[in-house]
Amino acid sequence: YRQGSKQIQPVVDNANGILLGFKVLDADGKTYEFLRPVMNYFQYNYTRNYPDRNTTKSEVENETHSPYATTWYLTGIKGADYFDRGENGFSAEDWGFWVKFNYKRLAHPVGFRTPFSGDAKVPNKDGVAASIIRSYGAKEKVYLESIETASHIAFFDKSDRTDNLSPYVEYLAFEAFDVDGTDSSLEIKFPFDKADIASLLNSSAELVLEYMIKYEPYDHYPPPADGGWVTQTSTAANNTETYTYSVDFSDSDPVTGDQEWTITSIDAVNGVTSIPKSHGYPDPSPTTVYEGGYISAATLKLYPTSGNKLANFAKKLDQIRLVRKTLNSSDDKTDYTASNSNETIEGVKFTYDYSLQNGAENATTGKLTLKSIQKTGIDDQIALPASNLAYNNDLDGGSVTWSREKYDYWNGYSSYASDTDPERLHFNSFQKSIADRDAALWNLSEIESPLGAKTKIFYESDVISYVKDKQEKDVLLALGGPSEPTSITSSKIRVSWADSCRYDVFDGTSSGETRNFDIYTSGSSPTFIATIEVNKVYVNIIVQSPYVDFYTVEDPTSLGLLTDGTAYSFYEGDSRTAIYAGGHRINKVEVTDGLNSLTTFYTYSDGTTPVLPSAYRDLVTLSTDDHANDAYIIDKKYNNLGPSPSLGYSQVTVKEVKRESDGSYTPTKGRTIHKFYTAKDSIAQFAVLDTITDKLIITDKTGIIGKPKSVETYAMKDNTDGSSESDYYLIKKDDFYYDFSSDLISSNRKVYDGSFSTSLSSDKALGISHQNYQGTKDTDSTTVVNHIRENVFMTGTSSEFYFYDGSWNQTKYLTTGSNLAYDALTGKTLVTQTYRSEGKKTVNEIIPAYWNYDYYTQVGTSNYHVDNMLEKNMLMQESENRVYTLSSSDDWFSLTSTEKNNRITSASVTTWKPWIESHNYTGFVDSVYWEAFWRKNDTYEWISTGAFDDFSSSDWENYDLGDFHNSRKWKRTSNITKYDRYSHPVEEKGMDGTYTASIYGQGDALPIAIAKNAKRSQIIYIDFEEGQSTRNSSIYSGDQINYTAYFNNAKTGQYSQVTSSYPVTIPSESGTYTITYWRKEGSDPWELIRATGQTAGSTYTITGSSVRIDDIRVYPDQATMSTFTYDPLTWKLTSITDANNITTYYEYDTMGRLIKVLDHEQYLKQFHAYAYGRNH
Secondary structure (H helix, E strand, O other): OEEOOEEEEEEEOOOOOOEEEEEEEOOOOOEEEEEEEEEEEEEEEEEEEOOOOOOOOEEEEEEEOOOEEEEEEEEEEEOOOOEOOOOOOOOOOOEOOEEEEEEEEOOOOEEEEEOOOOOEEEEOOOOOEEEEEEEEEEEOOEEEEEEEOOOEEEEEEEEEOOEOOOOEOOOEEEEOOEEEEOOOOEEEEOOOOHHHHHOOOOOOOEEEEEEEEEEOOOOOOOOOOOOOOOOOOOOOOOOEEEEEEEEOOOOOOOOOOOOEEEEOOEEOOOOOOOOOOEOOOOOOOHHHOEOOEEEEEEEEEEEOOOOOEOOOOOEEEEEEEEEEOOEOOOOOOEOHHHHHOOOEEEEEEEEEEEEEOEOOOOEOOOEEEEEEEEEEOHHHOOOOOOEEEEEOOEEOOEEOEOOOOOEOOOOOEOOOOOOOOOOOOOOOOOOHHHHHHHHHOOOEEEEEOOOOOEEEEEEEEEEEOEEOOEEEEEEOEEOOOOOOOEEOOOOOEOOOOOOOEEEEEEEOOOOOOOEEEEEEEOOOOOOEEEEEEEOOOEEEEEEOOOOEEEEOOOOHHHOOOOOOOOEEEEEEEEOOOOEEEEEEEEEEEEEEOOOOEEEEEEEEEEEEEOOOOHHHOOOEEEOOOOHHHHHHHHHOOOOOOOOOOOOEEEEEEEEEEEEOOOOOEEEEEEEEEEEEOOOOOHHHOOOEEEOOOOEEEEEEOHHHOOOEEEEEEEEEOOOOOOOOHHHEEEEEEEEEEEEEHHHOOEOOEEEEEEEOOEEOOOOOOOOEEEEEEEOOOOOOOOOEEEEEEEOEEEEEEEEEEEEEOOOOOEEEEEEEEEEEEEEOOOOOEEEEEEEEOOOOEEEEEEEEHHHHOOOEEEEOOEEEEOOOOOOOOOOOOEEEEEEEEEOOOOOHHHOOHHHHHOOEEEEEEEEEEEEEOOOOOOOOEOEOOOOOEEEEEEEEEEOOOOOOOOOOOOOOOOOOOOOEEOOOOEEEEEEEEEEOOOOOEEEEEOOOOOEEEEEEEOOOOEEEEEEEOOOHHHOEEEOOOOOOOOOOHHHEEOOEEOOHHHOOOOOOOOOOEEEEEEEEEOOOOOOEEEEEEEEEOOOOOOEEEEEEEEEOOOEEEEEEEEEEEEEEEEEEOOOEEEEEEEOOOOOOEEEEEOOOOOEEEEEEEOOOOEEEEEOOOOOEEEEOOOOOOOOO
């Protein structure tokens, strides 16, 4: 399966077919592994439907006992260069880039329930529950413990929280995955430690075992030679029986890591006192079965106590700490206990209270509320204030208590909502001020930075104007609820209301009788409008004129409004064409530093959602007669893939202003208008319903929703205030163009498969996924749903720049970009075309590396298999890049290969090579083996002005083409000849034939030496820092790191070597070498020693009487070397020593901020001071 440029692969255990998780291969070559499932152990669902309020209810119950997962957590990220060495799994000896995520689950299953208590009701317009639902169960609770790399680990410290309490559950049921037994006991295994269940028990909890006896007479005994059983299932109508027992586990103390319960004592419930045996192999004799049957399945049921509530195990994140890792000496695996005690490099602390949503059902007071974020330095030292957060937590000056009924269908607060009022339900107010006020409640309102700057956020309610592409032509929702019933005692009713209002009349005496309402205009001489015949209890009258009176005709026997005092209820509502719903949006953001402020306003147009909650069906009228589509976009009858999407806006305008002292706003510059695709656009359709066959085919192109259409940038004219459209002028417009998988191939666009000579036919779409659903319940509206989801591809862009003269005459400069070709396997754009107003047209062509490399390569005289390039994440890498210049009349696809080559203006080539460690590993790799992963080898540029001469098929795997190729038409610009284990190029040959070599330290993570005009095998650098991961305490003073205070002990860094004799072996490669080092005797200053002309392979011995030596360099006489040192804890650069052995030193505070720069004699060159304050 592929989503965009990402390849998604399931990971399956081939032995048992179990889905273990997923791997996602990204375009940059990284692999993301999702291999930690979060298991659901049990789920109970209950639904009671009322198809019509006059019909009988229908109930549906179902349970799921078998463990299953719908969520997999990210467990690892591997770079394209990752190589698993040694034991399986991440370890310090592995090569390449990797990140590991570690999780910890709570000690036992955690209960969940929707809603938290009671039932969830979905009412119809009459206030009667159209359906009642509840769901509860048990699942794993998993928390992130740490994230680690080869050298560092970040720990996530947590503590208990007093909200997110366990819900009410009636019972939990766990299905055994294995059943076995003996003559006197029954052995059952569950998919978790039995200690997990035991921890839920107490003296009053009830634990019940339920198992099924299956009757299977055995016609074949002994079993066949192949070991399988040939059985004949009984044809009796009732061939299974279920027995329930109260189980005593007192003599089976749980042991952590043990999944097996052994049951030896049971109390009969159904009059059965013996234990039915499980079916056993190899003896199926009657002595091991129970009355001709055996136990085929078992379920353990737990009935919690304390009001049917489980224990609470919710956690909150208190701190994130970054430390250096400590490894086990035996296997290079992480020692988590030791690492957790290491010194903190930096961290982040979080503080909370429980001030929001006071009174929530699942909290003792309120909900967990993040109040501040504090960055810390070494050993948790604090050098700057925290960032503080504030929230909207009151309405009209008073705090708001959480209420179960005061929420809308987007889980936002609604002071208007009511569970009992049929005209309110969980709707939002139709008064803007109330809807906006509600939308802001419990949302973030202010961020105070460490510098004291404040960012204030103001909200307003979302507004829905369209459902899909159907405009809401009538929104008939009450403004303030029903009025009191009005007694009609005269022959006519005269009621006045505002323009475009709805008036509902409820007949309080009769149900179903036909009634007539005559409508007249108001005034002293009313004019008859129409007679409305009504045969329902509810009468919805839409009034269009400003004022309308109801009149009755004199003959009361033929009218609905009687003169005998019958009571009628009147509902006044709004029939506008938009509703306040969908959540909240940002209205403006104010940023102030205490002296200056800047405000950004956001305005929105055409709020659109693909679907509405079904409760709106009887209250919203759409501009469509397509009732099948109505059912889909409102009722979600066919939306079995998830909840309603949130709404989006077709246009958002952003404008920055300055707030003046009098509270007014002055625009500071122009404005920017962002336009987006929404469900309103015809291109984003996603449903076609075949009502004849009761089959729904959904062609899902909703992937385009939310993608940008255009960005328009306006400037503001001088001497204007921005209050008028004419105050702004357009200076730039960017447009974006897309197509879908099925539309990607056209006459001016192609998809290529393996080469530019093989293109796909137009009927083979790129990147389509199918999801099929087969309905099984009577309540399903369709029997088959075929969901076809198409990927979205950007096919082009255009940029228009606008210029104006003094009379505001406009000149436009246009640049367009079009994607002409894609790769069939990855979806990568291969050919792009750019056109400019002056008529210039250029084409850029990319050739993927995997097109030019076979899965086999020749090494010496033997064939070595190179792993599939998909596994090595090579599908997105490039091997060729060509640029062509075309005339405005040229059509790219019509040009021949010769014509294209004649139009080439530049070209480059990158060759790739499979690299792996040498068996005699010496710190870098330069050998080719069958286990190889791919790395860049050479790069070439085309320098000829003559006929283009491309690389041949044999050139790609020729790793010694030389500095020039194809009669000097290609010049090598880079030749990487060696890599280290983390894919750092440690040796490279330049265009002039000279080499540049590097040495990496700090676990091969940071460069500590760079030599020019030298090979990697010709250089040595010894700084005595390697392997030191702790700091010298004398260097750290208060909140500063003072390296110069330790200058007597080391020339650079923290460590030196005290010795009387220190031999250095000169590299063996031919040539003469220079050795330099620093030495210090007693209280004497550091002295630079330099010796040239050292013979290859010889030994140079440093002598003295307990002298200190540091920074030993060895390199060829004609080479130069620069070296670097780092703080072993923070990896901050602490010194740079140039080719002349002149050192510059750097010092930092405990927050990692630069405070000093010193020269080679320790004189201060720069000083940085930091002070923070807040203006309140």
